[in-house]
Amino acid sequence: MCHSLGGKVEAGVKREFGHADLLIREDVALQSQNGAKKTKGRAKIPPGFASIAYTSNTEYAAIEDQVVRHFYGVQYHPEVTHTPNGATMIKNFVLKVVGCKGEWNMHDFCQKQIDIIMSKLHGKYVVGAVSGGVDSSVAAALVHKAIGDRFRPFMVDTGLLRKDEARIVKERLESHIPGMKLKVLDATGDFYKELAGVTEPEKKRKIIGRLFVEAFEKAVSEMGLPHEDCLLLQGTLYPDVIESTSYKGPSSVIKTHHNVGGLPDRMKMEVIEPLRLLFKDEVRALGRELGLPVTSVMRHPFPGPGLGIRIIGEINKETADRLSHADDIYIEELRKTGHYDKIGQAFAVLLPTVRSVGVMGDHRTYENVCILRAVTTTDFMTADWYDMPHDVLARISNRIINEVKGINRVCYDVSSKPPATIEWE
Numbered sequence: 362m363c364h365s366l367g368g369k370v371e372a373g374v375k376r377e378f379g380h381a382d383l384l385i386r387e388d389v390a391l392q393s394q395n396g397a398k399k400t401k402g403r404a405k406i407p408p409g410f411a412s413i414a415y416t417s418n419t420e421y422a423a424i425e426d427q428v429v430r431h432f433y434g435v436q437y438h439p440e441v442t443h444t445p446n447g448a449t450m451i452k453n454f455v456l457k458v459v460g461c462k463g464e465w466n467m468h469d470f471c472q473k474q475i476d477i478i479m480s481k482l483h484g485k486y487v488v489g490a491v492s493g494g495v496d497s498s499v500a501a502a503l504v505h506k507a508i509g510d511r512f513r514p515f516m517v518d519t520g521l522l523r524k525d526e527a528r529i530v531k532e533r534l535e536s537h538i539p540g541m542k543l544k545v546l547d548a549t550g551d552f553y554k555e556l557a558g559v560t561e562p563e564k565k566r567k568i569i570g571r572l573f574v575e576a577f578e579k580a581v582s583e584m585g586l587p588h589e590d591c592l593l594l595q596g597t598l599y600p601d602v603i604e605s606t607s608y609k610g611p612s613s614v615i616k617t618h619h620n621v622g623g624l625p626d627r628m629k630m631e632v633i634e635p636l637r638l639l640f641k642d643e644v645r646a647l648g649r650e651l652g653l654p655v656t657s658v659m660r661h662p663f664p665g666p667g668l669g670i671r672i673i674g675e676i677n678k679e680t681a682d683r684l685s686h687a688d689d690i691y692i693e694e695l696r697k698t699g700h701y702d703k704i705g706q707a708f709a710v711l712l713p714t715v716r717s718v719g720v721m722g723d724h725r726t727y728e729n730v731c732i733l734r735a736v737t738t739t740d741f742m743t744a745d746w747y748d749m750p751h752d753v754l755a756r757i758s759n760r761i762i763n764e765v766k767g768i769n770r771v772c773y774d775v776s777s778k779p780p781a782t783i784e785w786e
């Protein structure tokens with residue numbers, strides 16, 4: 362906006378990450394004279410605009426066109442949970458400045474998505490990979506509600522899933538969504554084979570993404586449906602879209618999400634992404650609207666690449682089994698102690714290349730380190746590490762070290778997002 366209206370946009374001299382105090386100018390007419398250091402450099406707001414808030418780094422933290430246009434601009438992020446009253450700011454803008462009525466609700470959204478799905482069908486089928494996570498389960502329930510058995514869901518067992526996940530998910534979905542049949546495709550061998558020796562995170566993600574596509578193709582061909590007759594369902598959410606999309610400049614690719622980006626031309630399948638505009642908390646609300654049980658809807662998210670991005674180093678059956686076992690103990694204890702529902706996402710991470718010396722009984726051990734991660738968040742764009750009681754940590758650590766072969770040390774991750782991310786890769 363500044364650029365288009367005749368201002369000058371350039372990188373600040375000092376960068377601003379994390380916490381900053383936003384100071385509102387009481388007398389806007391005073392403009393930049395009351396407090397903020399003059400911004401070094403040549404950044405300029407367009408004619409007709411005034412600064413309405415500043416931080417110690419910039420005098421233009423928020424600007425307003427005071428003439429007639431009712432244009433506002435901010436340099437901070439009112440949409441993230443770390444901004445106090447950020448949602449109120451957006452709400453005030455949308456309701457009071459823009460003049461919207463605020464009538465959007467989940468029931469209507471759900472109906473609208475059902476209409477869209479039906480309108481795109483044209484006698485075709487929808488195929489979709491279900492991971493067992495909240496997103497794909499909600500997407501599957503939505504499409505099943507829209508088109509019944511024209512929806513053909515399948516689950517790819519990548520060998521990088523939670524412990525016994527394929528079996529559990531199949532049982533759960535088929536019992537909660539009457540009429541749904543979930544086909545499970547065992548691709549564990551392909552994944553372990555192609556990931557052998559690969560340690561670079563983006564490379565792993567790309568391989569996992571490619572193998573997923575190949576598994577899609579295989580699952581679809583086993584269904585006997587020509588690609589031209591199929592639409593592909595993906596449970597892409599809005600944060601995935603933001604973090605994976607590099608438009609002409611401002612946002613750089615942080616991680617390559619394997620569930621965004623489309624399919625190779627040979628598959629010729631149109632993708633439908635009914636959750637593309639939703640944040641996680643909204644997906645959960647939609648799941649409730651669709652009648653999914655609380656245990657499904659409140660499940661912590663699980664990333665598409667699965668344990669692949671939680672094994673920091675080479676992936677093989679042994680490291681995957683080790684990690685899924687540790688993770689299972691961790692989650693079981695969190696559920697038992699009532700912490701699971703207070704946490705946005707919890708999981709274990711394995712450092713297969715790091716070995717530490719320990720002692721068990723009379724023996725020296727030289728084994729892997731397991732990291733426990735737990736964060737609180739509502740939008741998954743920002744997150745705080747969870748303040749876990751020591752007795753709970755002690756019990757989990759004790760159980761993992763005693764029960765999981767190959768792990769002799771457990772650490773707790775105390776990093777927030779940003780600057781860390783939730784996953785380790």
Ligand code: XMP
Nearest residue numbers: 617618619662663664665666741782783784
């Ligand atoms: P990060 O690590 O970016 O994670 O802070 C934010 C949320 O996204 C999940 N995540 C993924 N989900 N495919 C997914 O479906 C992916 O490639 C992927 N990478 C991260 C992560 O688990 C967290 O909930």
